[in-house]
Amino acid sequence: MTPAERNFRRVLWLLPADYRQFWEEDMVGAYLDSAADSRRRSVGEWFAIVWLALRLRLSGSHASPRVQLWHQTAFGIAIFATLYQSLAATVWFAELVGWGIKLGFHDTSPLSQLTDWWDVGGLLLWVPTFVCLVLGRLVAARVLVLVALAHEFGITARIAAAIHPSWRPIVPNDPDPTHLLYLTWLFVPAVAVFLVPRGFRPFRGWLAAYLVPAAVMAWITVASVPDRSDIPEPTPRWLHVLQFVNVESFLHAGLIVGMIVALVRARRWLLPLAVFSGGFAAAQLLSGGWAIDTQEGGSAGWAEVNVVQLVLAVACAVVGTVVGFIGLLRDARSAREDEPGDR
């Protein structure tokens, strides 16, 4: 056995066992034929095998039911994360427009530092990314998500550098871990467009999952912006309720309803939705997202607790855990039933 053949066979070990059993000798033969033709020997051949192994193990017909289950779940979580990024970008844009309408589009706007076209357009890229993904326009979605990711890294670095002059992005011992956490989180939605499982069917119903909450949350956001930044009180009395029924509360309530619907009607999305909901609620609870900001810039105790949001976040975490457990049991059972058919 020549060193070239030995090395090539080592790379082939990355392939699933059943696939290797059927194809290995033929692949080695073809490789040796191509290696004899000196111009074709390249590291690229090895990368092609690595890529093939990755595809087969994640979404190919050679992945075991258990691997397919984990892949489907990871993709589901990522698609909900892309939806969340789209909604977050829409809310941010609504806030920008709200401030602009009520205070005027000039330099006194609290968001004026982030109002050039690249900032606005870049953050909104999550919306077309999500739309392209659910409509099956995967090439467009992949290009958009890469640009959105680059933009988020750039803008997060700028904001963080403004708050903490000593901050440097992608430094392991960063003094403010929330920024690194956010940048890391961004890879979750990005995963969705690169690991679309075989058999994923574009579904226009996903558009409603964006449009309906986006419209409601944008309205809440615009209505919450005070008429004057220096005199916040003259807003109508009924608007005070928005202090408690805010965007996060609406999102938690929507996730709870979504999980109950998925429990009955959309079993395929149950586990990813439960994991995403539980994780989102836990992150809100741990980061103090239920606290109402005071003039001093932080919460000081129970007087500043948004009770509605806190209750909904706890409920979302509990429902997410219970429903996730049910979804896991269901999926594990169906994976066990499928196991004998695996090649």
Next chain:
Amino acid sequence: MGMTEPAFFVLTALVGESRHGYGIVKEVEDLSDGRVELKIGSLYGILDRLLTEGLVELDREEAYQGRLRRYYRITSGGLDAVRGEAARLAANARAADRRLKSLRPRLES
């Protein structure tokens, strides 16, 4: 939805003649004027899919330098797929050609 360009060339390479793995690689390179250079990993990813879809099947095995070489042939379903894809590409080319011809007089005037 149309098939990928490498899969189209692999099927086309098998029209009229069964071929072994590296034979397909070389034929695809010739057919595409050197534009499509299939890696071994890419070729066997495509062959596996085409075999599963019934567009290609195993023809025979031959001994060559102490190894067994597998030859693949196209099925009738594979021929239909190539015809369909070729017609689709030809229609696209005709549409583009018509549009370009209509542009020419305006450019000349």
